[in-house]
Amino acid sequence: MDPDGFLKALGDFPVDKAGAPVDALVELWNGEMTRAIDTIAPKRPLPPGRACSSPWYTPELRVVKRVGRRLECRWKRSWDESDRTHLRVHYWAYAVVVRAAKKKFFSTSIASSQCCLVELFRVVQGLLNPGPKKDLVPPSKARCDNFAKHFREKIAQIRHELYSTIESDSVGEVPMMPSPQFMYEFQLLQPDNVDKVLGQVRPTTCLLDPCPSWLLKNAKDGIVTWILEVVNASFRDGRVPATLKERVVQPVLKKESLDPEVVAYYRPVANIPFLGKVLERVVVGQLQALLDETDYLDPFQSGFRPRYGTESALVALYDDLCRERDRGSASLLVLLDLSAAFNTIDHGILLDRLAGLGVGGTALRWFRSYLNGRFPKVVLGDYGSAPWQLHHGVPQGSILSPLLFNIYVKPLGEVIRRCGLRSHQYADDTQVYLSFSTNPGEAVAVLNRSLAKVMSWMRA
Helix, strand or coil: CCHHHHHHHHCCCCHHHCCCCHHHHHHHHHHHHHHHHHHHCCCCCCCCCCCCCCCCCCHHHHHHHHHHHHHHHHHHHHCCHHHHHHHHHHHHHHHHHHHHHHHHHHHHHHHHCCCCHHHHHHHHHHHHCCCCCCCCCCCCHHHHHHHHHHHHHHHHHHHHHHHHCCCCCCCCCCCCCCCCCCECCCCCCCHHHHHHHHHHCCCCCCCCCCCCHHHHHHCHHHCHHHHHHHHHHHHHHCCCCHHHHCCEEEEEECCCCCCCCCHHHEEEEEECCHHHHHHHHHHHHHHHHHHHHHCCCCCCECCCCCCCCHHHHHHHHHHHHHHHHHCCCEEEEEEEECCCCHHHCCHHHHHHHHHHHCECHHHHHHHHHHHCCECCEEEECCEECCCCCECCCCCCCCCCHHHHHHHHCHHHHHHHHHCCCEEEEECCEEEEEEEECCCHHHHHHHHHHHHHHHHHHHHC
16 A cells, blocks of 8 residues: 555546535545545455564564574575574574564664653553454454444433432532633634644544554655545534544454453444544544633643643642641542543533633534534444444544533532532542641531532533
């Protein structure tokens, strides 16, 4: 798959299609990309048994290994002791070269990710658990349907329990004051920014993509006009095409020690088309700029934010507890976790949050289109479930979803502080704590009453 050959087969963007509706442009994108990839790389059966080489295995190592095979063949023909000695010396030298190549590769990977904790964690996990994970349970159509049923019924059950336990002594809704900065429409994508946007999107390929994502990233200079037309048409129309809202859900085991036969031990991770990820990345950049300019997010929320992370959450919480201890006070700490946090988001409440942020007009209409009309399906190997419609939640695994989740839970910190408690949040994990220097029993009673008010508001 040569990028130059791909661009030659793709050709230029049709001038007569400029300014067309976004649905027609996405359909044109999928059709032309499929035609181009079929031209340069027609589908054919792959030979079985060809395993991928390790990332540290360089062409130089392949040459050295090939020399060793020739020496081995020579020794097996002659059975001469000198040939055997040459073979043993070569194998010893080959082992030394392999160790050096591994050391260089792993050291470079760790050093290049020291400034990014997420990437460093991913590299360490790859070193501790090398190789692709094999399916412990054979995929089947029935198993896909079981996963789809479990994910669908889990959300319905959680929301049913929430509505059935709403109490009347709620602390009341926190007023959402509109931001002085408003976003009535998105800024159109400029040609100079396409390269930056494509560089920020990970080249993971979805089953719905017409061609591999890495090929599009390598051929990015020739698809600038295609990206511009689709993204800007979506912004002008205030609509996300149904094709880009399709997603493939892949169940991922929460922990390797859990039983893979139990569907409840899996979380649904969505994989969306590459063009949809590019569109979301542009929206994330503009929405993040608005959040930074208005200082909208809760100051004690450390998840999914630039220059925030697990370190800031741990240091802040530990510092508060140590300061209270130095004052002679004790602290009670309660750890809260939201069940299926991303998948239970109410679309109406989220749109109200965006309106309170200052989003309106075409931009708000775009977000409404982005949330509604989603039909995911579970895919395992060559099997897939029937699609089902989502009435709640944002896609887990999407680029835009974490930012929308932070906006959604923004009032939670204010409610906790209004109840006389202190808190720090990291994504959907909330640490609530109360310091006291009086009777511990009385402090526990105060904490329980305050938590009851907080939970009442969260259920409402």
